[in-house]
Amino acid sequence: MTRSSLTHSPALIITIPAGASAGWRDLLVGVLAGHSVVAIHEDAITDSSRWIAHFPDAATRDAAMDFLTRGSEWSLVVAAADIPDEDWARRTQADLPAIRIGRVTIAPPWDIPSASPSDIFVIIEPSRGFGTGHHQSTRLCITLLQGRNLRGQTVTDVGTGSGVLAITAAKLGATQVEAIDSDPDAVENARENIDRNNVAPIVRAHIQDLTEPPPPPADVVTANLTGTLLARHADTLRRFVKPGGTLIVSGFNVEEREMVQQAFEPDLMIGESAEEDDWWAFVLTRGA
Numbered sequence: 001m002t003r004s005s006l007t008h009s010p011a012l013i014i015t016i017p018a019g020a021s022a023g024w025r026d027l028l029v030g031v032l033a034g035h036s037v038v039a040i041h042e043d044a045i046t047d048s049s050r051w052i053a054h055f056p057d058a059a060t061r062d063a064a065m066d067f068l069t070r071g072s073e074w075s076l077v078v079a080a081a082d083i084p085d086e087d088w089a090r091r092t093q094a095d096l097p098a099i100r101i102g103r104v105t106i107a108p109p110w111d112i113p114s115a116s117p118s119d120i121f122v123i124i125e126p127s128r129g130f131g132t133g134h135h136q137s138t139r140l141c142i143t144l145l146q147g148r149n150l151r152g153q154t155v156t157d158v159g160t161g162s163g164v165l166a167i168t169a170a171k172l173g174a175t176q177v178e179a180i181d182s183d184p185d186a187v188e189n190a191r192e193n194i195d196r197n198n199v200a201p202i203v204r205a206h207i208q209d210l211t212e213p214p215p216p217p218a219d220v221v222t223a224n225l226t227g228t229l230l231a232r233h234a235d236t237l238r239r240f241v242k243p244g245g246t247l248i249v250s251g252f253n254v255e256e257r258e259m260v261q262q263a264f265e266p267d268l269m270i271g272e273s274a275e276e277d278d279w280w281a282f283v284l285t286r287g288a
Contacts, residue, residue, distance in 0.1 A: 008082040010061040014051040014068075015077035023278055026136070030253045033226045035064035038183070052083065056183065101142045104168055109196070120171045123196050124162050125189070137250040140274050140281035141165055141224050144248050147272070147283075150174045153219040156240050159229075163190030163205060165222045170199040178215050180208040210236050217242040223249045227256030234263035241268070244288040250281035 016025070032040065032053050041052040055061035061080060068078050098107035104120045105113065112121065145165065151173035157166040159181055166179035179194070181187050190205040208215070210233045221240045223230060230237070230249050241247050247268055252260050257280050261270060268284035275281075 008084055009054045010058040011055065011081045011083045012051075012053045012061060012065055012068075013079045013081050014053060016049050016051060017075055018049075026278055027253060027255075029135075030226070030256075031067070032064060033251065034228050035067065036060050037064070038186075052081075054083065058082075099139075101139050102146045104142055104146065104171075106138075106142070106164060120168070122164060122167050122171060124164050124167075124193055125196065136276040136279035137224050137252075137281065138164060140250045140276055140279065141222055141248055142168055144272065144274060144281055144283055145169060145172060145220075145222070148172075148220060148246065150220065154178075154242075155220045155222070156180065156215060156218040158210070158221065158223040158237065158240065159225050160190050160205060161186050161224075163193045163203070165224065166190070166203050166205070167193060167197045167199055169220070169222070170202040171197070174220070175202065177203040178218065179203055179205040180215070181205070182207065182209040214239045217245065219245050221245070221247045223247065223251075225249070225251045227252030227260050230260050231256075231263040238264070238267055238286065241286045243286055245286050246271075247284040247286065248281065249284065250279070252280055254278045254280065256280075 029040065036056055037053050038056055039054045041054070053064070055064065065078055065080055068076055098105055098111045098113055103118055104122060106122050106124055107113065109123055109125055112123065142165065145168055150169055153174050154176045155166070155169040155174045156178040157163075157169065157180070160166050160179035161181060163179050166177045170177050179190050181190065184207055187205050187207050194200050194203045194205060214236060217240060219242055221237065223237055230252060237247060247264075249260065260282065264284055268286050270282050271285045272283035273280060
């Protein structure tokens with residue numbers, strides 16, 4: 001289904017309980033990510049009381065609703081909706097500001113700050129592809145990418161979404177980047193952002209599912225997915241990485257940390273980890 005054919009977005013309107021902590025909200029994001037959410041719009045960035053969670057199709061949306069309303073664990077008021085306007089993501093994310101992560105600034109086209117010679121700018125047009133730099137897992141990956149010497153390296157970005165990590169890798173010196181995603185809309189958005197950042201000679205975005213044969217192994221692989229997906233596809237992700245290469249994984253919370261670690265060991269060992277608000281990322285190294 002192409003973006004032009006979309007007239008409605010299947011969504012859940014979620015009322016957030018008063019006093020919900022940041023940690024509780026992060027756990028809810030993790031649950032929604034595990035149900036293939038493609039974007040979450042909050043009515044206020046600092047203290048929202050209502051979220052609109054968008055899903056790729058009605059069946060996925062309904063399964064998420066069933067999970068959230070079954071029992072009393074979440075104590076949520078949840079309603080299904082079909083949000084009109086094929087440009088919902090661009091419209092609802094129009095208030096997202098630029099964000100600085102180390103020496104990398106992720107910015108929408110309408111909020112590009114002044115630059116110094118050492119700054120790296122990645123311009124991302126918010127759309128159906130996940131990745132504006134405002135989620136902890138994206139920030140963790142960008143921080144860890146900056147800690148690697150990518151000059152002359154090949155990179156594969158698995159689940160590229162908006163293409164933000166692939167574009168960042170190119171601007172940090174990678175010579176060839178494969179950006180893959182199973183969602184055609186995300187790949188279309190990634191290609192637009194790749195062109196916008198003038199890295200098309202380096203970054204190639206294409207549709208690929210983790211059940212398909214992997215591309216040629218890369219020096220560095222990024223996979224900002226969910227804990228469940230990382231554990232389920234650990235064997236496949238190993239094959240994405242060259243012997244002696246590096247795999248950066250994120251998108252899992254503190255409760256999923258041990259599960260993810262055990263899924264990759266002993267073939268890939270943790271060389272570095274990072275945490276922000278109970279979200280985690282690992283740098284894993286494959287033996288030579």
